[in-house]
Amino acid sequence: MSGFLIDLDHVLDYYLHTGINLRVVNFFHWCNNRKFEYLTLIFHSFELLFILWIVIYMFGLGSFWVALAIGFSQHMILDLFGNGKFLKTHSIYFLTLRAAKGFRIKDFLH
Numbered sequence: 001m002s003g004f005l006i007d008l009d010h011v012l013d014y015y016l017h018t019g020i021n022l023r024v025v026n027f028f029h030w031c032n033n034r035k036f037e038y039l040t041l042i043f044h045s046f047e048l049l050f051i052l053w054i055v056i057y058m059f060g061l062g063s064f065w066v067a068l069a070i071g072f073s074q075h076m077i078l079d080l081f082g083n084g085k086f087l088k089t090h091s092i093y094f095l096t097l098r099a100a101k102g103f104r105i106k107d108f109l110h
């Protein structure tokens with residue numbers, strides 16, 4: 001489930017660009033045709049993933065959290081390889097680096 005839910009950050013970015021609406025077709029058009037200049041992609045973050053695994057380890061969290069982290073990890077790995085042809089750099093998956101660029105996406109995508 002977490003491997004799917006992580007992509008909700010695309011919806012958040014869509015709403016930041018267009019305002020809240022329920023036009024699903026426009027959302028996919030916006031994504032597929034890369035109509036965005038800025039992307040926050042809050043959950044697509046190796047920093048958050050690393051922190052999650054550390055917290056799980058430090059606090060001995062149970063199988064729910066481990067499953068969540070596995071889904072999150074799987075999604076990030078699949079994105080790294082699956083989106084490779086669109087990326088100038090794989091550093092796009094570091095939230096701090098995106099923030100350092102003001103979330104402007106042109107430095108990360110072809």
Ligand SMILES: [Zn+2]
Nearest residue numbers: 007044075079
């Ligand atoms: Zn993704």
